Amino acid sequence: MNTTLLEPREETGRNYLNADYSIRSWLLTTDHKRIAILYLVAITFLFFVGGAFAGLMRLNLLTPQGALVSAETYNKLFTMHGLIMIFFFLIPSIPAVLGNFLVPMMIGARDVAFPRLNLLSWYLFITGSLLAMVSALSGGVDTGWTFYTPYSTTYSNSYVVTMAAGVFITGFSSILTGMNFIVTIHTMRAPGLTWFRLPLFLWSLYATSAIFILGTPVIAISLLLLGLERIFGVGIFNPKLGGDPLLFQHLFWFYSHPAVYVMILPGMGVISEVVPCFARKRIFGYNFVAFSSVAIALIGFLVWGHHMFVSGQSIYAGMVFSFLSFLVAVPSAIKAFNWTATLYKGAITYHTPMLYALGFLGLFTIGGLTGLFLATLAVDVHVHDTYFVIAHFHYIMVGGAVMAFLGGIHFWWPKISGRLYPEAWARLSAVVIFLGFNLTFFPQFILGYLGMPRRYHSYPPEFQVLHVMSTAGSSILGVGYLIPLVYLLWSLRYGQAAGPNPWGAKGLEWQTPSPPPTENFERTPVVTEEAYAYTGEELSAGL
Amino acid sequence: MQSGLPLFPERASTIGASVDQLYFFLLAVAGVFATLIFASVFYLAIRYRRRPANLRAEQIPGSLVLELTWSLVPLGLMMVMFFWGASLYFRQARPPDGAAEIYVVGKQWMWKLQHPEGPREINELHVPLGRPIRLIMASEDVIHSFYIPAFRIKQDVVPGRFTSEWFQATKPGRYHLFCAQYCGTNHAQMNGWVYVMQPADYENWLSGGAPGESMPAAGERLFQRLGCSTCHRPDGAGRGPSLEGVFGKPVLLQGGAKVLADEAYIRESILNPDAKIVAGYQAIMPTFQGQISEEGLLQIIAYIKSLKRGTQP
Numbered sequence: 001m002n003t004t005l006l007e008p009r010e011e012t013g014r015n016y017l018n019a020d021y022s023i024r025s026w027l028l029t030t031d032h033k034r035i036a037i038l039y040l041v042a043i044t045f046l047f048f049v050g051g052a053f054a055g056l057m058r059l060n061l062l063t064p065q066g067a068l069v070s071a072e073t074y075n076k077l078f079t080m081h082g083l084i085m086i087f088f089f090l091i092p093s094i095p096a097v098l099g100n101f102l103v104p105m106m107i108g109a110r111d112v113a114f115p116r117l118n119l120l121s122w123y124l125f126i127t128g129s130l131l132a133m134v135s136a137l138s139g140g141v142d143t144g145w146t147f148y149t150p151y152s153t154t155y156s157n158s159y160v161v162t163m164a165a166g167v168f169i170t171g172f173s174s175i176l177t178g179m180n181f182i183v184t185i186h187t188m189r190a191p192g193l194t195w196f197r198l199p200l201f202l203w204s205l206y207a208t209s210a211i212f213i214l215g216t217p218v219i220a221i222s223l224l225l226l227g228l229e230r231i232f233g234v235g236i237f238n239p240k241l242g243g244d245p246l247l248f249q250h251l252f253w254f255y256s257h258p259a260v261y262v263m264i265l266p267g268m269g270v271i272s273e274v275v276p277c278f279a280r281k282r283i284f285g286y287n288f289v290a291f292s293s294v295a296i297a298l299i300g301f302l303v304w305g306h307h308m309f310v311s312g313q314s315i316y317a318g319m320v321f322s323f324l325s326f327l328v329a330v331p332s333a334i335k336a337f338n339w340t341a342t343l344y345k346g347a348i349t350y351h352t353p354m355l356y357a358l359g360f361l362g363l364f365t366i367g368g369l370t371g372l373f374l375a376t377l378a379v380d381v382h383v384h385d386t387y388f389v390i391a392h393f394h395y396i397m398v399g400g401a402v403m404a405f406l407g408g409i410h411f412w413w414p415k416i417s418g419r420l421y422p423e424a425w426a427r428l429s430a431v432v433i434f435l436g437f438n439l440t441f442f443p444q445f446i447l448g449y450l451g452m453p454r455r456y457h458s459y460p461p462e463f464q465v466l467h468v469m470s471t472a473g474s475s476i477l478g479v480g481y482l483i484p485l486v487y488l489l490w491s492l493r494y495g496q497a498a499g500p501n502p503w504g505a506k507g508l509e510w511q512t513p514s515p516p517p518t519e520n521f522e523r524t525p526v527v528t529e530e531a532y533a534y535t536g537e538e539l540s541a542g543l
Numbered sequence: 544m545q546s547g548l549p550l551f552p553e554r555a556s557t558i559g560a561s562v563d564q565l566y567f568f569l570l571a572v573a574g575v576f577a578t579l580i581f582a583s584v585f586y587l588a589i590r591y592r593r594r595p596a597n598l599r600a601e602q603i604p605g606s607l608v609l610e611l612t613w614s615l616v617p618l619g620l621m622m623v624m625f626f627w628g629a630s631l632y633f634r635q636a637r638p639p640d641g642a643a644e645i646y647v648v649g650k651q652w653m654w655k656l657q658h659p660e661g662p663r664e665i666n667e668l669h670v671p672l673g674r675p676i677r678l679i680m681a682s683e684d685v686i687h688s689f690y691i692p693a694f695r696i697k698q699d700v701v702p703g704r705f706t707s708e709w710f711q712a713t714k715p716g717r718y719h720l721f722c723a724q725y726c727g728t729n730h731a732q733m734n735g736w737v738y739v740m741q742p743a744d745y746e747n748w749l750s751g752g753a754p755g756e757s758m759p760a761a762g763e764r765l766f767q768r769l770g771c772s773t774c775h776r777p778d779g780a781g782r783g784p785s786l787e788g789v790f791g792k793p794v795l796l797q798g799g800a801k802v803l804a805d806e807a808y809i810r811e812s813i814l815n816p817d818a819k820i821v822a823g824y825q826a827i828m829p830t831f832q833g834q835i836s837e838e839g840l841l842q843i844i845a846y847i848k849s850l851k852r853g854t855q856p
Contacts, residue, residue, distance in 0.1 A: 072728050144725045150702060151685040155651070155727060239703020245686060246701065279591070285605035310688065311699045312706045315636045319629050326621040330614055337613040338605075340580055343587035345601040350592070358584060365580050369573035376569060376624045377632035378562050382695040385688060385723040449566070450552045451692025453723045456731035460719065465548045536600035 015418065015515040030115035031518055036101035037416070038122050043089050043097065044485070046129060050084035051481065053077045058440075058474040061467045066458035074457035075142040076158065082145030087167050088129050090397060091259060093405045094266035095212075096125070096177055099205050101416060103181055105509035105516065106199050108190025108525040113183040114176075121176035128170030135162035144455060146256070147222075149237035149248040153229040161230055164223040171216045174262075178212025181205055190508065192527035196290070199507055199531050200283065203290040204269025207297035211258045211265075214301070219255035222248060249311055253304035261300040264364075264396055265293055267404030268335055271357050274411050275339050276532040277505045278354035279346030283532050285338040292331030299328040309380045318377055325375035332368050336361060347536050351503070352426035356407025359434045363399025367392060370445065385455075388448020391441045399437055406433070406484065413488065414502045418515040419495030425487045433480035439473025504538030506531065555714040555739060556694035561631055563695070568627070572620055635696065638709035642675035646758065646841040649680065649687035649700040652729040654720070655838065659845055661755035662748075666735030668720060670712055671745035677709040679806055679844075681837040688724035691737055699724050705806045712739040762846025765839050769831065783828060784821045788852040795822045809844050 016033045019025070026034060057077045060068040069077065100118065104111050112118050135141055141163045143152040152160050185198070185206055226248070228234045235241025237248045276283045283289060305313060305321030339361055348354070370392040374380050383389060413421055443466040452463050459467070501510040508525050509516075554563060591597060645668070648655040656664045670676050680689055682702040689708065690697040693716075698708035722733035740748060756764075766772055774783035784794075793801045794808070797820045802808055811818050813835065816828035835843070 066731070071731060075725075075728060075730070142728070148686060148725070151725075151727060155685050243703075245703065280593070280600040282602055282604060284603065285610055288605070288610050309632075310697050311686075312701045312704065315633060318632065322629060322632075323625055326618075326625050329621060330618050333617045334610065334614055336580060337609075340583050340587065341609065343584065343591055345603060346587075346591045347593040347597050347600040348588060348591050350588075358588065361584060362581060365577055369577055372573065372621065372624060373566070373569050375621075376565065376628035378558075378628045378635060379566055379569065380628075381632065381635060381697050382562055382566075382692070384697060385690070385725075446550055450549055451690070451719060451721070453690065453721045453731075455725040458731045462549055534600060534602070536598065536602075 013513070014517060015513065016518045017418070017515050019518050028119070030111070030119050032100050032104050032112050032115065032118060033416075033516065033518075033520075035118050035122050036097050036099075039092060039096040039100060039125070042122075042126060042129060043092055046084055046088045048481075048485075050081050050089055051478065053081035053084070055474060055478055057081065058471040060457070061459070062471050064459050064461045064464050069457075071457040072142065075144075075455070076140035078455055079141050079144050080136050083141070083163060083167065084132065085397075086145055086259070086263070087170055088125075088132060090263040090401055091174060092125060092170075092177075093263075093401065094270060094408060095181070095205060095208055095262075096121075096173075098201075098270065098405075098408045098412060099177070099181060099208075099266065101412065102201065102509055103184055103205060104188070105415075105512070105520055106202055106507060107185065107188055107193055108508045108521060108527070109184065109188040110519050110521070112180045113187060114180050117176050118180055121173040121180070124173035124176070125170055128166040128168070128173065131162055131166030131169065135159040135166060138162070146252060147226060147248075148252075149226065149229070149245050150239070150243075153226055153236075154238050154240075161227055164227055168220055168223045171220050174212045174216045178209035178216075181209040182213070190525050190527055193508075196287070197527055197529075197531050198290075199269075200272035200286070200289050200293075201266075201269035203293045204265045204272070207293040208262050208265045210297050211262050211300065215255045215258040215262075218251060219259075222251035222255070225251070246308070246311060246313060249308055250304070253307045254301075257304040257307065258297070258300045260393070260396070261296050263401045265296060267360065267401045267408075268293065270404040270408035270411070271339060271360050272335075273505075273507070274353045274357040274407055275342050276534060277411075277503055278351060278357070279343050279348045280534045280536045280538065281342055281346045281532070282530065282534060283338065284341035284344070285334075286531070288334050289338050292334045295331040296328060299324060299331075303328055306375060306380070309377055310384050322375055322377045326372070329368065329372060329375070332364075336365055336368065350427075351410075352421070352423060352430055353407045353411035353503075355427060355430040355434075356403050356410065359430065360400055360403040360407065363395050363403060363434075363437065367395030367399055370395065382451075383448050385453055386448035387444040387452045387454055390454050391444035391448060394437075394441045394444075399441070403433070403437075406430070409484075409488070411503070412509075413491070414498030415509055415514045415516070417488075417492055417495070418498055418513075419491045420498045420502060421484075421491045421495060422487050425483060429480050429483035429487075432483065433477060436473050436476030436478075436480050440470050440477050441473070443467075443469045443473075506533055506538075553693045553714075553716075553718065554695070555712055555716060555718055556691075556696070557711045557713055558631070558635055559693065559695040559713075561634070565624075565627055565631060569624060572624070576617070635708070638677040638707070639675045639711075642677040642709055643671075644677050644679055644845075645670070646838075646845070647678050647680040647689060647700065648683060648837045648841070649689070649722070649726075649733075650683040651685065651727050652722070652733040654687075654689070654722070654733065654735060657758055657838065657841070658749065659758045660749050661757040661760075663755060666720070666733075668735070668737045669745060669748050670737065670739055671742040672712050672715055672739050673742065675709055675711045677707055679705055679707050679841065681705055681841065683837050685726045686724050687722050687726050687733065690721045690723035691718060692721070693718035693737075697723055705810060707806075712737075715739045715741060758842050758845035759849035760846075762842035762844070762849075765835070765843055766846055769835065771843075774828070782825070784824055786847050787850045790848045790850070796820060797822050797824075806844055809847060810840060813840065813843065 142158045235243045237243040303325045306325045447466045498514045646657045680700040682700045687700040694710040718737045720735045774781040779785035789804045814832045
């Protein structure tokens, strides 16, 4: 037995964390790993802010009258919840934190291609987030995260422009990050690391980056036009000024549907790393999983109209968008089947990241299958803008993306921090999150088919029981999210030293000390084997 | 009203039964696939857990046959969903001939409805059982959405244009009416009830209450007051074309194109007269944008619909 792998060691030598402790060294860092940490701190804060908004909403919905907050406040709560969670948590979560940390490490590079642009993108993100916070603190926004016109341009008396400016600026951070990843993956791969030897996480991030670059400018344009109409009264979307309200929906969803894949594709990448590692198997159907990411990114640009089946768009357009939406489901199904097949004849262990991965698989399956209901035109007419939609996209965004993010954080935490997290607590919180999540969102499918519209501050009394179940679930979910916050911070000081490769995982990032030195690798590694070349005999801590 | 833990909504329209059938088909397919994946994951996760008898994984790169199977089988099922859903959607979009029309105007935060015979309602809609009803809908301000869960129908009501939806009620009773598109502070209050009545009761309801002016009559008054009648004379000798018998017919435009004279065309011709000029006439009509409310527009349209040949005074 190779004891050096297993025995906790004191950190020896310099690494990216202890290289310099000054605040200045953090705020002016161009080290991709430190920038990842900066993002992690920012988005963790924003996640709990967005979560608090959701908690207040769920409490308000305990009673049909919505007795806790006023209608106006409730509308601001769901708007801010959506905006913060989507633009300031989910979109940057895996790409900006795990992506920044791992892209150079997984390809054996010293940093990303443009380290200073990378730092700039963090500052753009922070500027956007601050504007969002200013908008929230000065009174909030009540348009819904979708900013539908002409409500947002003419009728809303809230801080729409400040918020839109925040989202606009944050978009540039996405574009820069996407560009950085694409150039890095193209030009800085270690010798021997061919495209088909890349970890699938990188295929996912590559597809995500393409969406960042092609899609984000469109949301920027939409928000700019929205600002023009709201501030200067230029008639673009408001029919009273000669505009067309559906034009905004087309522009908005042209970005915001692909943005859904921005949120889920990186999560799929994480799962493609975690499942092979803990099953000790090469992933089943590497090429299919890789190309399905590309297919999702491509077809994902052609399905935006499925948000508009009852908007008044042509029924023939609706038909085409329905057809394409079914097509985009195929590559997702391929991934789910391949992850399942990877378990076959494995030697599986159930550390926390694997629990999250299996949780992801289950919840993503439900989220994906209920997506078929929404792609089916006549059924969508009934469930559109109801809780069915809320449930569906939370199964994808929270059951999928957030579970994958947490799985990824746990998987790479030893690498990032050099410490092991407490396994028992972590397993417990994974189970709590899984149960709390299902209790929160499963009743919402039923509510939706019953006809409960979304964005309602109050509701008919017959829906109360299901709402109470959902609120009860959300409090469990909230506790589930707080536990990792506590023990991960705890582990920074008290956790066991992890050693370079506590999971016995393949991949270049595991061939360097934890935490890695600033330059990542002492010598540029040379790759001689496929990704996930597990033999089944790798050792890992605590097995 | 239902209480306790409802699991399935009431159903009271012809289309509702078809939508529910499709929904059950989807539930069945989703159930089979979810079970397949969950059962496989559970079985494999337990069977191949790492234990002294299973320390080594066996490497399997993949299988083209399997990949094709689990791509094409779901794709085939999805095509069934697609065609089924689309054909029903087309049925939902196309009202049967002879559907009775009721006019709907959404505004923050109420629904204003008017029956052609005259009665107006707010946040309530009375309809007869068994007769197809087509709603012609407009918004005075932001986007709303007219949603009746028991009928399984929903359609956004968009400012600047008409949208429509139709239903045929199958069960007398009282059903929820919701605004489904977020429209501002009191969005959740923008709801009401649909009352499905026996046809005889409905006739009583129509003729009872405060006797109101019928929609065509109100439209005619507007038509005179706004001065439309000075140009749009019945004999076609005015500066504008005659509107008698125009509705629902193709109109020949300058340049030879043809357009169907439907609600959208008449709306456009009143608010943006230069957009489409009838062949043989000049572009001299002023716009009435800002001078006529959504309800007024609907009344004028009801009036124009009522103009058969030789009826315009």
